[in-house]
Amino acid sequence: MLSSTVIRYLLTIYRLSPDNRPIPSVFISRQLNVTRSSVAKTLSQLTEENLVEKAHYGKARLSPLGRRLALQYQREQQTFHRLFVQLGLSPQSAEQEAMTVVSALSPEGKQALVALLPHPMPLASGN
Structure with a gap:
């Protein structure tokens, strides 16, 4: 079972980018009301777990696995x-x-x- 933090990030990224375009981490930070450094740390963890793909300039999007889980x-x-x-x-x-x-x-x-x-x-x- 994924942690509540991971689930919240997956859902937030999914909602902010339903077409799965890379979104700036600052959008995630604002939506979850957490610091940008906290977002960066969690996005790195999610990238290692193959749930998120990080793009240039701090942008991120869901991986195929992350997207399937977020949809669920x-x-x-x-x-x-x-x-x-x-x-x-x-x-x-x-x-x-x-x-x-x-x-x-x-x-x-x-x-x-x-x-x-x-x-x-x-x-x-x-x-």
Whole structure:
């Protein structure tokens, strides 16, 4: 299982660049509200793990593996977002809570949470 930090970075990069063009690390820094040095360190780690490809001038994009994982987590996030909206949370709160669930719970934990629903909805990722 990937760490919550890695999942958050994958989702953030995916959202900032749905066409997978290289994006400046400063965009990632602003979106995640972390320092540029923290982004640089994490991007180096993600590059070593073959999840991100670093381009010139501090730009990065998802590798094919990173993109597949980001898409999976994006679908899970959408599933939980819909759930939290149905439970009465605002769209903004639902998005934050869904991100927390996706990045913090194991696949088994996410499945268990979905199973508690009166009308269970499958996780979009198929987990």
